Amino acid sequence: MAILITGGAGFIGSHFVRRMVKHSHVVVLDKLTYAGNLENLRDIREDRELSGYFKFYKGDICNQELVDHVMSTEKIDVIVNFAAETHVDRSILSAGTFIDTDIKGVFVLLEASRRYTIKKFIQISTDEVYGTAFHDAFKETDSLNPSNPYAASKAGGDRLAFAYWNTYKLPIIITRASNNYGPYQHPEKFIPLFITNAIEGLKLPLYGDGRQERDWIHVEDHCAAIDFIIENGKEGEVYNIGGGNEKQNIDTALFILSVLAKDKGMIESVKDREGHDRRYALDCTKLKSLGWKPQIDFEEGLRDTIKWYEENEQWWKQIKNGEFMKYYEIQYNHRFAGKN
Structure with a gap:
């Protein structure tokens, strides 16, 4: 094929x-x-x-x-x-x-x-x-x-x-x-951004109250x-x-810091994203009825993902410069200044 x-x-x-x-x-x-x-x-x-x-x-x-x-x-x-x-x-x-x-x-x-x-x-x-x-x-x-x-x-x-x-x-x-x-996710996204920022000793910009729910x-x-x-x-x-792993963003952030042995004070609430969806959740009965189901436990998978970013700093540090830093400043600088 x-x-x-x-x-x-x-x-x-x-x-x-x-x-x-x-x-x-x-x-x-x-x-x-x-x-x-x-x-x-x-x-x-x-x-x-x-x-x-x-x-x-x-x-x-x-x-x-x-x-x-x-x-x-x-x-x-x-x-x-x-x-x-x-x-x-x-x-x-x-x-x-x-x-x-x-x-x-x-x-x-x-x-x-x-x-x-x-x-x-x-x-x-x-x-x-x-x-x-x-x-x-x-x-x-x-x-x-x-x-x-x-x-x-x-x-x-x-x-x-x-x-x-x-x-x-x-x-x-x-x-x-x-x-x-998982591994190789661009550090603009929530989980790799928080992992790599924590490794670098930078603040973790958490939108709003951090109670938005995501199924990972x-x-x-x-x-x-x-x-x-x-x-x-x-x-x-x-x-x-879906993975059947509904987590609030604040809890995912705290888990990342816990695994990396970092202080929870690294989380900083920033002005919420415009039009931010509060919760995503999927009913996967249709696919599961055919015989499929997820195999990877969320906490185990996230631990492995954190370890991958720790062991592959060269991969993501090449990305977190230049264009990325310009985007990061545009996206977050005013949010730190105007947080809720």
């Missing part, structure tokens, strides 16, 4: 590449924005045995000519679309690239899929398309109510993919996962679920993928 993994040099995508290259011919298409990093794939590129089943293209999924070239040259059977702008904070600062990649890019891939008659298209969506879960956990049939530009752009790509199933019977499956954590899933569990869905999922369906 030839599988095209877009965004395969990113956090979740690189983990999925590492899983799939063991039994498939894997083709990665990645624009290598600030969040795409070939270092995430170094082990595969340097492995003589695995590298024969792996090919990399640098480019944008919005580039129809390039996408057509990859599809025709590599004889792609399955597309798994991880390519996306994903950080809510950045979408609030500037939404344009999110609309381009998360909607137009999906359109280009869907059109190419029609032309080259692929066997399956997996659109990676997010639990954030549902908006805040005020009471129960969201089911796949619940309405979408995205609260920020990132979530809205992902909802657009999500529904566009479904429209291609409904209109053209393109073999589409949509997945909506809860918050991921280890990236390896997420990738296992997608692999399972490729084999067992039904075309035209949506599948929630």
Whole structure:
């Protein structure tokens, strides 16, 4: 099977590449924005045995000519679309690239899929398309109510993919996962930011009262679920993928500090994010009924993740400079000054 993994040099995508290259011919298409990093794939590129089943293209999924070239040259059977702008904070600062990649890019891939008659298209969506879960956990049939530009752009790509199933019977499956954590996650995100800031002795900027609730899933569990869905999922369906680990942000921050033996005074409440969803929660009964369930305990997985960042400072310190520091100052400096 030839599988095209877009965004395969990113956090979740690189983990999925590492899983799939063991039994498939894997083709990665990645624009290598600030969040795409070939270092995430170094082990595969340097492995003589695995590298024969792996090919990399640098480019944008919005580039129809390039996408057509990859599809025709590599004889792609399955597309798994991880390519996306994903950080809510950045979408609030500037939404344009999110609309381009998360909607137009999906359109280009869907059109190419029609032309080259692929066997399956997996659109990676997010639990954030549902908006805040005020009471129960969201089911796949619940309405979408995205609260920020990132979530809205992902909802657009999500529904566009479904429209291609409904209109053209393109073999589409949509997945909506809860918050991921694990090695190789860009330090702009909550867990790696707090881990690396704590290691560096910097303040941990906690939005508002820190009581926002998130359901965490280890990236390896997420990738296992997608692999399972490729084999067992039904075309035209949506599948929630959650870890069943609802935690308040303040408790996750305190756990990180405890593992690193750091003082809880490093946490500093800052002005809350605009349009901040209070709680995410997914009902995963549909996927579990097919035989899948997460395997990694949250505290164990988070301990292992903290250890990885401790042992791989070179990886994240190269990222936390230059462009990252400019973003960090824009995003957080005024929040420290104007905290609630």
